[in-house]
Every structure is written in C-alpha cells, then in structure tokens.
Amino acid sequence: MDDLQLGLALNPVVHDTPVVKVVTFDLNHDHRELQPVGSEPSNYHACLESQKYAKNKRNSEDAFGKTGDQYMTQTLPLMKLWSGQPNEDDDPKGQKKSCIINKKEEEENHVVGWPPIKPIWVKKQLHQHQGGQIKISDRTAERAGTGPNSLYVKVKMEGVPIARKIDLRLYHSYQMLRDSLITMFAKYYHQQTEKNGASCCYTLTYQDKDGDWLLAGDVPWQSFMESVQRLEIIRNDG
Amino acid sequence: MDPERKKVLERVAVSTFPDEVLERVLVQLKSHKDRSSVSLVCHSWYDAERFSRTHVFIANCYSVTPEIVSRRFPNIRSVSLKGKPRFSDFNLVPPKWGADIRSWLVMFAAKYPFLEELRLKRMTVTDESLEFLALSCPNFKGLSLLSCDGFSTDGLAAIATHCKNLTELDIQENDLNDKSGSWLSCFPENFSSLEVLNFANLSNDVNFEALERLVSRCKSLKVLKVNRNITLEQLPRLLIHAPLLTELGTGSFLQEHPACQYSELENAFNKCMNLNTLSGLSEVTALSLPALYPTCANLTFLNLSCAALQSGELAKLLVHCPCLRRLWVLDTVEDKGLEAVGSNCPLLEELRVFPTDPFDEDTFHGVTESGFIAVSYGCRRLSYVLYFCRQMTNAAVETIVQNCPDFTHFRLCIMNPWQPDYQTNEPMDKAFCAVVKTCTRLQRLAVSGLLTDLTFEYIGKYAKNLETLSVAFAGSSDWGMQCVLGGCPKLRKLEIRDCPFGNAALLSGLDKYESMRSLWMSGCKVTMNGCRLLAKEMPRLNVEVIKVDGSNESQADKVYVYRSVAGPRRDAPPFVLTL
Secondary structure, rough: OOOOOHHHHHOOOOOOOOOOOOOOOOOOOOOOOOOEEEHHHHHHHHHHHOOOOOOOOOOOOHHHHHHHHHHHHOHHHHHHHHOOOOOOOOHHHHHHHOOOOOOOHHHHOOOOOOOOOOOHHHHHHHHHOOOOOOOOOOOOOOOOOOOOOOEEEEEEOOOOOEEEEEHHHHHHOOOHHHHHHHHHHHHHHHHHHHHOOOHHHHHHHEEEEOOOOEEOOOOHHHHHHHHOOEEEEEEEEO | OHHHHHHHHHHHHHHHOOOOHHHHOOOOOOOOOHHHHHHHHHHHHHHHHHHHOEEEEEEEOOOOOOHHHHHHHHOOOEEEEOOOOOHHOOOOOOOOOEOOHHHHHHHHHHHOOOOEEEEEOEEOOOOOHHHHHHHOOOOOOOEEEEOOEEEEEEHHHHHHHHOOOOOOOEEEEEEEEEEEEHHHHHHOOOOOOOEEEEEEOOOOOHHHHHHHHHHHHHOOEEEEEEOOOOOOOOOOHHHHOOOOEEEEEEEEEEOOOHHHHHHHHHEEEEEEOOOOOOEEEEEOOOOOOOHHHHHHHHOOOOEOOOOOOOOHHHHHHOOOOOOOOOOEEHHHHHHHHHHHHHHOOOOEEEEEEOOOOOOOOOOOOOOOOOHHHHHHHHOOOOOOEEEOOOOOOOOHHHHHHHHHOOOOOOEEEEEEOOOOOOOOOOOOOHHHHHHHHHOOOEEEEEOOOOOHHHHHHHHHHOOOOOOOOEEEOOOEEEOHHHHHHOOOOEEEEEEEEOOOOOOHHOOOOOOOOOOEEEEEEEEEEEEEEHHHHHHHHHOOOEEEEOOOOOOOEEOOEEEEEOOOOOOOOOOOOOOOEEO
C-alpha cells in the first residue's frame, strides 16, 4: 500500500517537549524517510489562511440526486428543514471562526425529535464521549484526577465529506496516531491525488479546549490528550 | 336427549354455578386480555370478573375516567397507567400537555385506600402527588415511574419517608429535577422491606453509608440498580450484603486502584451467582471488565447501553455469556462486535443497538448492515430488534429475515431521513416488504429510509398481526396510509411523522379508529377541516390538534386521535384543541 504524505511539524519553540521529527512519506518509496523540517507559527497560520475550509457537509443533491427526481420533489421542502444550514463553501477569511464549531450549534441543526432517541440517552452519551472533558465535580475525595476512559475525537480530512471518529485512548504517541490515520484515510488520499493531479502533502492539526487550531506535535502527548477536541488533516497546497 | 330439555339443563347449570366459586377461579386469571374476554360472556361472568380483578392496566389515561374505573372494579390493588403519546419521548409534544396523575390519585385515596402498586409511563407526576399517594395509601408497596416528568427528588423523599411497607422503588428514564441525593437517607433506620431499588436515572450522590446500611437491612433485595456516582470501589461493599440479587445495575466501572480493588471485586462477583440481569457499567475498561466474567454464566439480559465497549472487549465478554437472551449495546462495538454476538449467543432473542452520536451525520461510525447480517446468521431465534444505523440495503434485510423469520418486533432506524439503499440507490421498499411477508408473527414495526407507497401496500396486505406501526419521513401519497388502514386487522397504534399523508388518508380510517388505541400524525398534510370532519363523523373518538406557534391557521400540525368513553378532555391546555 502506498503511503500518505503526512507531516507533523516541528515547533522550534520548545518547553520540555520531546523533539518530534517530521516524517514525510514519499509516495514513490516503500520506506519512510525522515526529514527534519523546521516551521514557525507564522508559516502555519499562512498555511491555514491559504486553505479553503469547505464545510463539506453532504448536501441534498449529493446524497439523493441519484435516486431520481420523482422521490425528491415533494420531500424537498421538508429536507431543507432537515439539513439545516445551506451548504456552501465557507468564506475563507472567516476560517478560524468557522472551525470553531461548538457542539451545541451542531445539535441545533437537526430535526426535532430525530433520530428517535430519548434526551436522557443523549445525556448518557455526552458523559462518555466529550472529547477531553471530564465531569469530576461529583466524585468523592478518594478518586484522584480521573482521566477520561474513552476519548473519542472526530478526524476530518480536507476534501473528504465523511469524517471518522477515533479513540485516542488507543494511542500512546503521535507516531501511533499518525500510522492509524494513514491507514484510515489512505483511500481518500488516492481520490484526492486523482482529482488534483499532483501528489499532496498533508498536515495534522487539532483544536484545543480553548477552541484554537494548532499543529499536532507541539506539545507532549499527554498534554495533547488532555486538550484535544478534534483533529483535521489539511492539505499543504503549494 | 330432547333438545329443549338439553337447553334448559344447560341454562340451569350456568346460573346455579356459585359466584364465589367463579370468582375464586377468575382470580387466577392475570392476563387483561383474557379478563376482557371473560367479562363479555354474560352478566354474571362480567360481575364475577370485576369483583375478582386486582390489577387494572389503562393504556391511555384519557380513554376512561377514574370514576368509571372505580365503579367497575372495586377491589383493585395495582394500577398501571400510560399517559402521553409515545412521540412525547422525542420532544414532539409540548410541555404541560397533560396526563397528570393527580385526578387518579384522588380517586385512589377514596376508593382504593389499600392500593399497593402503581406503575406509570409518560405521566406527569408532581412532588405533591407523590406525597399525597404516600400518605393516602398506608399499604403502598410498589412504585414504578418510567419516562415521567414533573417531580423532583423531594417526591422520592416523601415516598421513602412514609411508605413503611415499600418493596419496590423503580425510577427509570424520567425527566425529573434531581435536587440532591438525600432522599435515600429518608428511609427509616428500621425499614427493611425493599426488594427492588432502581435509581440509575439519578445524577446526584446519595449518602453511600446510608445506602450500604439500607442494602444490608433489606434481606430480600433482588434488584439493585445504582447510579453512576457509585464507584467500583464501593460496589463490593454493596454486593456482599445482597447475595440474593438477580438484577444488578452497577455504577461507574472505572478502575482507580488496579491491584487491591480487583480481588475484592472478583470476590464480590463470585458471590453473586444468581444474577440474570446486568446493567450500568459506565466507564468500563478492558481492565475492569474481566471481574465480571464469573458472574456471567447465567446472565440472560446484559444491558451495555451505558458502556462504550469496543468490539474486542465485547467479544471477550460474550464468550462468558452463553445463555444470553437479551442484549443492549452501543454502536461503539461496531460490526465486528456484532459478529461476536452472532458467534457467541445462539439463544439471543432480543438485540438493541443504540447510537452514540445520533446527531452527527457526517462521521462514519457505528454499525452497518454487515453487523446485523452477522447477528442474523448466528442468532436464529432473534425476535426483537432495535437497530440504529446510517446505511442499509434491501438485500441485507432480505437475508436477515430469511435467517430470522420469527421477528415479533422489528424496529429499524436508518438515521438519515429518506436514505435509499446505499448500494443500489433504490428505495428501501423491498426490505420492509420482505419483513412483513416473511415474519408472519410481526407485532411491532418501525420503518425508515427512503420508502414509497409500495411499502405500505405490502404492510397493509401482509402484516396480519401488526399492532404497532411507526412511520417517519416515508411514503409518496395518501394511498400509502390508506393501504395500512385498509389492511392490518390488528392495528392498535399508528404513529406517523413528516409523511405526505393528508385528509383523504386520515378519513379513510373512519371505520378503523374505534378499534385502535390511538393515531398520531405530525408534520403531515392534514388540515383542520379534515380533523373537524373526522370528529363530526366519529363522536366516540377524541380528535385533538396540538397547535404549534407560528403555523398556518388551517393546517393541523399535530393530530392525536384516540377512542374514549370519557368524552373530551376537561384538562386540555390552551394549545390542545379538541374538535
């Protein structure tokens, strides 16, 4: 299987962070090549601004166009209600803002009472799956700081409509995480290169608990685990 | 024998049969359907039945008045009541709609002071009502509240304080105001009759020492379901006091201190050899899970809907659960986990797969049709399924029902509305056609995905035993609903949302609604005039329209139709129009 090119940038501003080497994967080779790459924060922001963060939510045409108009005509008004936000590309200037989607907004965009799950079930799930957020206020003193048992975060790859969810608890290092992501997104990488012609380079970014988007690899794995909310693999178009 | 003489003899035989004997016999009859039949035989049987009945089940609290019930059944000790329409679970019914238990309690206090049991579902219950109940019925033993609202833990405190003979306190999935856990400490120190305690729904800490003492005092405790605040460390201290437990709902299963805690836990579970039901297990990990293995041998019901297990973890657990008949899981187990279900649970009759992220339609996760197929190959006795997924195919469902033709409850929820077969892009009609044709015992069906009227043609034609049908975002025209109403001889509950069914469909069921419990239609094309016509033609039906703010005057946004001998509601709020 061909490898993805996935870069984890090295931030020269170091606290006690271990040096994370940037590993880029060359499509044409079977083995990995280690290439140290320096990057400054300004490069990263420039990089961000040059990207388009298309929301890529499946719109009605994509999802149902193939089923033919006879099914769609009378249901269309209802569907507009359902799909909530109209699907269009986000304003590139407003990217940073648009990335910070809090969960509440997402929930408000769906149809009332659908899927048919009692609100109490949703509350149960929120307990389990808030990435990085743990409710410890009710615990007795015997329990020292508990870590989340499972830490599901969403991973989106730019240009791919369907995101994935992974349990960060299963990984102990950036290397493991990256390997898993490469496997998970390999087929989309191929689709993207077919679409865009040239081979692409990707960068792994994450949103921390303050809502900021940062390069993955800057902080020790443990700190990363405690603060990550979601991940995004973005393309480094020249 | 002379036919005339035979007739006279027979008549004499029936009328000289002493009522007391008849009543003694009828008291044994528990099924309310059987009792209904008995009461229709003749006057003396009707009377014998009504005097011998101790339990009454009222499926729609507005179908009858408390007065009528108390007049007919003077010796009731146990009442089950259901209130709001089922779609109120999903916020489709505005608050303060009704179904308040209060008027019933007033009757109970007067006519059934020896009431022992009350089971409520989707009713509004206030703290005052709970206190009133506790004070009015000194012999009160069992309270079960499922999906109710309107009360707080103060009401539970009143029950704990005053009900000296309480054997059951079962609080499930309610929308209650959880003020504090102190209600548990209201059980008197000499109180020891509890057999069932379920407070898994509550989120505040209870005083653990008080709970421990309570459990150790109640030697007959069979069911204990605690909330997630009870830790894994505390659990063994409860289990050692309750060796007779048959149903356990644990609190958090997160392991803090691996070594010492584990052995204590293992010992505790080793003592619990009577468990047939296990639930809770929130925050369970691969580390703490093995402590359960010894106790799983006799488990028939495993509820993992609070435990986000991965496929591997589930597989390891299920190896120890060969007797499982009912399994509830989260879709974190994915298709691989369901394969393990198929491999390890040949006796499985019921499977429910719940979504962890029901509102996140952009992310690939959960289960697909493959998991369901895998289960169907391994669990041929499957008769109840509730399955939430994001993709399905007609072929998959056809295979599934071929493997498992005995479905009585088939509830498939393809979570994206109007979703077609993702491989062929066809509607999902073939799937549900296969279900109704193959599963002749089908009693309950929930459909989803992209569906045309064809599905409903088949349902009407083949679903001879269907009693409950739930439809959302489906159908092409009135004809679909007309087919259902024209067929399905045993239909009792029909609930529809967001379908293109209008007045013609609504009115086609004129002859049917009196034989049904209720009809719900929301987000459809029914108008006020259609509803008025229905109300006019069928005076013994209550035709209620729930008006939604900002909607068209002539549209009937939410329609609830039900048969009733009580006449129109007297407690309807302003947004409920009775036509």
